Amino acid sequence: MLQRLNNSKPIRIWTEFIKVIFEFEQYYVELECVPKIASSQNRADEAMTVEVRKHNKQYLPCNNAKVLVENKPITDIKCVRTLLYFTDSMTSPDLDAHWNKILSIIGGTTERKIKKIFEESSSSYHDQIICKPNSEESKKVKEAYSNLIDVGIILSIGDKFLPAFVRGNGYGFAHLERRPLITREELTEELTKYELN
Numbered sequence: 001m002l003q004r005l006n007n008s009k010p011i012r013i014w015t016e017f018i019k020v021i022f023e024f025e026q027y028y029v030e031l032e033c034v035p036k037i038a039s040s041q042n043r044a045d046e047a048m049t050v051e052v053r054k055h056n057k058q059y060l061p062c063n064n065a066k067v068l069v070e071n072k073p074i075t076d077i078k079c080v081r082t083l084l085y086f087t088d089s090m091t092s093p094d095l096d097a098h099w100n101k102i103l104s105i106i107g108g109t110t111e112r113k114i115k116k117i118f119e120e121s122s123s124s125y126h127d128q129i130i131c132k133p134n135s136e137e138s139k140k141v142k143e144a145y146s147n148l149i150d151v152g153i154i155l156s157i158g159d160k161f162l163p164a165f166v167r168g169n170g171y172g173f174a175h176l177e178r179r180p181l182i183t184r185e186e187l188t189e190e191l192t193k194y195e196l197n
Contacts, residue, residue: 030055
């Protein structure tokens with residue numbers, strides 16, 4: 001579906017924060033940011049992916065839709081991929097020290113109640129990290145906590161690029177609302193943790 005956009009000339013390219021829409025006369029194609037359950041130590045961790053759909057009807061923009069590009073041909077399209085992984089759980093000695101300090105300050109009769117509240121909370125955490133799928137870093141990650149993700153596309157439009165991909169496992173395409181078209185140099189800086197297909 002995405003390759004059909006190559007060498008096409010949409011009437012407009014829109015963003016609706018979690019979507020990028022390619023408007024044509026009789027149909028539109030939408031690229032949507034969709035959270036999926038990630039392979040991680042934590043059941044609540046999500047990996048932001050994209051889904052592509054074609055709708056055989058005219059596009060009707062919502063109130064929050066913003067035009068990114070009008071009547072310009074797409075001369076090239078590349079898929080963007082990254083590796084999202086999660087580090088092993090760690091306990092923060094600084095956080096434990098803060099809890100102990102709070103307990104020592106409060107003291108007295110309420111200490112038991114406060115300890116019970118703190119027992120239910122955890123001072124451990126893990127980081128989420130993205131890197132290029134074929135990098136040296138990727139070879140060191142635990143496979144059980146890693147996720148190879150297609151995060152969107154990059155479009156060549158004239159001598160500029162539209163980075164329609166999810167950045168840093170964030171939700172949506174907010175970066176497109178600020179500055180949709182970037183230069184080759186800016187694109188190179190953007191792609192340090194991503195791979196093109």
